[in-house]
Amino acid sequence: MLKEVKISVLMAVYNTTFFLIKRAIDSVLSQDFQDFELIIIDDGSNDKDRKELLDYIEKHEAKIVYIRHSNRGQSESINRGVLNSIGKYITILDGDDVYKSNHLSACLQAVKNLDLICSTTETITDTIDDYFVPDKNDLTKLIHLDETILFGTLFGRKKVFNSINFISGFAADADFYEKAAKQFRVKKVNLRTYVYHRNIPNSICATIKKANLTQA
Numbered sequence: 001m002l003k004e005v006k007i008s009v010l011m012a013v014y015n016t017t018f019f020l021i022k023r024a025i026d027s028v029l030s031q032d033f034q035d036f037e038l039i040i041i042d043d044g045s046n047d048k049d050r051k052e053l054l055d056y057i058e059k060h061e062a063k064i065v066y067i068r069h070s071n072r073g074q075s076e077s078i079n080r081g082v083l084n085s086i087g088k089y090i091t092i093l094d095g096d097d098v099y100k101s102n103h104l105s106a107c108l109q110a111v112k113n114l115d116l117i118c119s120t121t122e123t124i125t126d127t128i129d130d131y132f133v134p135d136k137n138d139l140t141k142l143i144h145l146d147e148t149i150l151f152g153t154l155f156g157r158k159k160v161f162n163s164i165n166f167i168s169g170f171a172a173d174a175d176f177y178e179k180a181a182k183q184f185r186v187k188k189v190n191l192r193t194y195v196y197h198r199n200i201p202n203s204i205c206a207t208i209k210k211a212n213l214t215q216a
Contacts (some may be wrong), residue, residue: 001087006035006102008087008158012077013042016095018049024054027098028059029197033105038064039081044071074151075166082161091155096197103193110191114155115184118149118177121196130198136171145196149174153194160184 009028013021021040028038039108040057042050057064067084069077111117116156121202123145125131132142143161151173164179166172181187 003086005037007033007037007089007091007108008081008085008103009036009038009091009093010078010081010085011038011093011095012074012081013040013045013095014071014074014077015045015048015054018052018056018166020096021049021053024093024095024098025056025060025122027055027100027103028093029063030101031099031104032205033108035105035193036063036089037085037174039084040066041077041081042066042068043073043077044069051140062117071103073168075168075172078151083159085158085161088158089156090158090161092135092151093150094196098195098197099150100195103191106191106193110187110189111155111157114156114187116154116160116180117189118185118186119153119155119189119191119194121150121153121194122192123196123198125198127215137173140168141146145198149177149188150194150196152196153191156180156186 011024025040030034031070054066057066062102067080067085080089081121089108089111090102107117107119110119131145133145133148135141139168140146154159154173154177160180164176171210177186
């Protein structure tokens with residue numbers, strides 16, 4: 001029987017450059033709370049950076065699990081990660097973002113009397129405009145990131161993730177949080193221990209924002 005860990009960190013990657021993935025991995029490995037597993041779900045990436053990734057994972061195989069499947073999207077990849085997790089708590093990290101060194105311990109403290117939290121971020125941007133993203137209820141309108149729910153800042157008990165699957169498509173993270181709020185104790189908290197890199201021009205959010213503002 002596999003030894004249970006406190007936290008399962010899930011990271012779906014798809015054609016993310018090794019430099020960025022390594023940066024994300026290192027931010028998990030350097031946490032001040034070490035009772036975790038990191039599950040990397042390769043969502044059908046091409047071969048370009050895979051060898052470097054696998055070589056790096058092998059050096060840390062006591063902490064990292066690697067899963068690969070054909071391209072299915074972030075939501076399906078995270079759902080599969082949940083099925084393979086052994087942690088009492090589950091959280092997510094995007095392959096191009098990072099945790100501050102106290103992120104996991106801060107989340108554990110914040111979720112103590114709750115089932116699920118979503119936190120604010122420290123956001124890296126190129127312009128002030130990058131702090132604003134499409135409103136899921138009206139993609140032609142923009143809202144501040146602090147008003148949104150982001151995949152990477154979700155942190156909760158495994159029972160929440162076992163009860164609700166992530167849907168495919170835009171705002172899957174918000175959909176998950178809203179469904180959880182109907183069944184569990186949830187709260188948006190102000191931690192800013194998750195570093196969100198919004199200065200990546202080809203991200204899904206950036207692409208949707210550009211397309212809808214052009215049409216507006």
